[in-house]
Amino acid sequence: MAAAPDHTRLEFMILVTGATGTIGGAVVRQLAGRGERVRAFTRNPQAARMPDEVEVVRGDYTDPPSVAAAMAGARAVFLVNVPAPGRPDTDAALVAAARSAGVSRLVKLSAIGTGDPALRDFANWHVPGERAVRESGTTWTILRPSAFASNTLAWAEAIRTGEPVPIRTGTGRQGVIDPRDIAAVAVEALLSAEHAGQVYTLTGSEALSEPDQAGVLATELGRPVALAPLSREAVLAHLRARGMSEEYIEVVMRGSEFIRDGGNTTVTDDVRRVLGRAPRTYAQWVRDHLAAFTDENGGAFAT
Numbered sequence: 001m002a003a004a005p006d007h008t009r010l011e012f013m014i015l016v017t018g019a020t021g022t023i024g025g026a027v028v029r030q031l032a033g034r035g036e037r038v039r040a041f042t043r044n045p046q047a048a049r050m051p052d053e054v055e056v057v058r059g060d061y062t063d064p065p066s067v068a069a070a071m072a073g074a075r076a077v078f079l080v081n082v083p084a085p086g087r088p089d090t091d092a093a094l095v096a097a098a099r100s101a102g103v104s105r106l107v108k109l110s111a112i113g114t115g116d117p118a119l120r121d122f123a124n125w126h127v128p129g130e131r132a133v134r135e136s137g138t139t140w141t142i143l144r145p146s147a148f149a150s151n152t153l154a155w156a157e158a159i160r161t162g163e164p165v166p167i168r169t170g171t172g173r174q175g176v177i178d179p180r181d182i183a184a185v186a187v188e189a190l191l192s193a194e195h196a197g198q199v200y201t202l203t204g205s206e207a208l209s210e211p212d213q214a215g216v217l218a219t220e221l222g223r224p225v226a227l228a229p230l231s232r233e234a235v236l237a238h239l240r241a242r243g244m245s246e247e248y249i250e251v252v253m254r255g256s257e258f259i260r261d262g263g264n265t266t267v268t269d270d271v272r273r274v275l276g277r278a279p280r281t282y283a284q285w286v287r288d289h290l291a292a293f294t295d296e297n298g299g300a301f302a303t
């Protein structure tokens with residue numbers, strides 16, 4: 001059980017946006033587990049499963065009064081934006097609301113490669129948000145994670161039913177990271193000014209391709225996991241079937257090709273620098289989420 005918050009902690013309330021999502025959810029649980037005072041922001045509080053001690057508030061980035069109300073009294077804010085082509089940037093408005101409310105610390109979830117000209121549009125989604133945070137006049141920290149280990153939850157159904165898993169990025173490797181490690185770094189940056197002005201590129205300790213990840217899953221499950229390498233046309237058809245706009249599809253395709261061509265193999269030491277320990281391995285993430293790949297009802301994991 002988490003220790004009762006002391007007086008300082010009661011004064012220091014932390015607003016977590018994206019609180020029902022993969023990273024925000026883990027940030028909420030880790031902060032609450034440390035006895036910190038947390039307010040979780042969501043469009044649908046009824047559906048949000050949060051630790052009892054967490055205050056849950058309804059809000060929507062597109063509803064400025066709800067954002068202003070959620071910011072009131074917060075000292076630090078974890079910013080999660082879900083950018084896409086054509087979707088207006090929401091970070092700038094969140095940052096402005098945070099400043100009006102007197103928030104003194106901002107931690108922004110961004111993405112690896114942000115602003116890298118080699119990635120063009122694919123790496124531009126977080127550029128305005130990062131700029132807003134840097135110019136906020138607060139103590140800020142930017143987190144640029146690589147691919148989340150949890151992305152492979154998209155394979156869970158195929159693995160449960162013995163189907164091959166779709167391979168979209170060939171043998172292109174990435175510094176796959178456990179979402180809990182991203183959240184742990186966010187928690188440190190929210191709680192300590194030591195990380196002010198830092199831009200952390202967060203990766204696991206080895207670069208893995210999708211076939212490498214399928215191999216780890218096979219080892220941990222104790223049975224083979226077949227691969228279905230997808231052609232460019234098959235990836236396009238899959239994305240169109242999911243109802244994505246052509247503009248979105250073009251950007252996603254460029255990102256996949258960049259990874260396939262070996263553009264995102266970066267591995268850094270930033271998790272160890274902040275947490276003082278090695279990042280969790282992909283195998284560890286699989287072991288902790290094995291039920292999602294074996295049991296139809298085991299997929300209800302946030303991370």
Ligand SMILES: NC(=O)c1ccc[n+]([C@@H]2O[C@H](COP(=O)([O-])OP(=O)(O)OC[C@H]3O[C@@H](n4cnc5c(N)ncnc54)[C@H](OP(=O)(O)O)[C@@H]3O)[C@@H](O)[C@H]2O)c1
Pocket residue numbers: 017018019020021022023024041042043044059060061062080081082083109110111112144145146147148151
């Ligand atoms: N997946 C990866 O490999 C990867 C790698 C690097 C960076 N990233 C970055 O990670 C971020 C996504 O993080 P995630 O995966 O943790 O998110 P997620 O699981 O997709 O969850 C999205 C969150 O955003 C909230 N949200 C969406 N629209 C909202 C709105 N209009 N108003 C208020 N809240 C809204 C949702 O809350 P409610 O639905 O409860 O309102 C939910 O909590 C993106 O910025 C992405 O670029 C992802």
